[in-house]
Amino acid sequence: MTADLLAPRGTRTGRRAPWALMYHSVADRRAGDPYLVTVDPERLGRQLRWLARHGLTGVSMRELLAARARGRAAGLVGLTFDDGYADFLTEAVPRLRHHGCTATVFVLPGLLGGTNSWDPDGPRKALLTADDIRAARSAGMEVGSHGMLHRDLTTLDDVELDLELTRSRALLAEITGVEPDGFCHPFGALDRRTLRATRRAGYRYACAVDPGPLACTHALPRTYVGHADNSPRLHAKRLRHRMRGGDLADPIAVPQGGDA
Numbered sequence: 001m002t003a004d005l006l007a008p009r010g011t012r013t014g015r016r017a018p019w020a021l022m023y024h025s026v027a028d029r030r031a032g033d034p035y036l037v038t039v040d041p042e043r044l045g046r047q048l049r050w051l052a053r054h055g056l057t058g059v060s061m062r063e064l065l066a067a068r069a070r071g072r073a074a075g076l077v078g079l080t081f082d083d084g085y086a087d088f089l090t091e092a093v094p095r096l097r098h099h100g101c102t103a104t105v106f107v108l109p110g111l112l113g114g115t116n117s118w119d120p121d122g123p124r125k126a127l128l129t130a131d132d133i134r135a136a137r138s139a140g141m142e143v144g145s146h147g148m149l150h151r152d153l154t155t156l157d158d159v160e161l162d163l164e165l166t167r168s169r170a171l172l173a174e175i176t177g178v179e180p181d182g183f184c185h186p187f188g189a190l191d192r193r194t195l196r197a198t199r200r201a202g203y204r205y206a207c208a209v210d211p212g213p214l215a216c217t218h219a220l221p222r223t224y225v226g227h228a229d230n231s232p233r234l235h236a237k238r239l240r241h242r243m244r245g246g247d248l249a250d251p252i253a254v255p256q257g258g259d260a
C-alpha cells in the first residue's frame with residue numbers, strides 16, 4: 001500500500017509528465033539579468049554535477065521521450081535551453097559535453113544572428129546564427145523551433161500562427177537537413193487553438209512551462225532553473241515535480257524525426 005501511495009501520480013497510466021528542466025542563457029550575469037534568464041557558466045557546471053551525484057543524466061527532449069516510450073527513462077532528465085542564445089554554443093555545450101549530457105536548444109529562425117529584441121528591459125544578448133545551429137547539432141544537441149520571432153502565439157491570427165509554426169520548421173529543416181521534432185511555446189503561452197496548430201504543423205512534441213490542465217505531448221511542463229538554484233533548491237524542485245508534476249492528457253509517442 002505504502003509503495004503505491006508513494007508512487008508518483010500517473011505512473012500506472014504511463015502518462016506522467018517526465019522531468020524536464022528549462023534554461024535560457026548561460027553567461028556572466030554582471031551585465032544584468034532582470035528576467036532571471038541567465039545562469040553563470042560555473043553555476044551550470046555545479047547544477048550538472050548535482051544531477052550526476054543524484055544518478056541523473058541530462059538528455060535532449062527527443063532522447064528523453066524516445067527512452068520514455070521504451071520504458072527506459074529512469075535516471076534521465078530533459079535539458080532544454082530556450083531562445084537560442086549564442087552562449088548556448090560557447091558556454092553550455094562544452095559543459096554539457098564534459099558531463100556526458102545532451103540538451104535541446106529551441107531557436108528562432110526568424111532572428112538568426114540577431115538579439116533578444118522581445119525583452120525590452122534586458123541586456124541585449126546575441127542569438128545563434130545558422131552556422132552556430134549546425135555546430136550545436138554536430139556537437140550532439142537537438143535543435144527545436146521556438147517560432148520565427150518569439151511572439152505570443154495566442155495573440156496571432158490563423159495566418160500568422162501558421163507562419164510562426166510551419167515557416168520556422170521549414171527553415172530549420174533547411175539549416176540542419178532534418179525536420180525538427182520539437183517546438184517550444186514562446187512565453188509558455190498556449191491555448192487549445194495554438195496546441196492544435198502545433199500538432200498540425202508536424203511537430204511530434206512541444207514544451208511549455210506550466211500548462212495546467214492542457215498538459216499533453218504538445219504542452220510538456222518544465223521546471224524553471226535559474227542562477228539561484230543551488231543544491232537544496234534543486235532538491236526541492238525535484239521533490240515538487242515528483243509530488244505535484246502533472247499527468248499528460250495523452251500517452252507520449254516516440255519521436256520519429258532526425259537522428260539528433
Ligand SMILES: [Zn+2]
Pocket residue numbers: 082083146150186187
Ligand atoms: Zn523564449
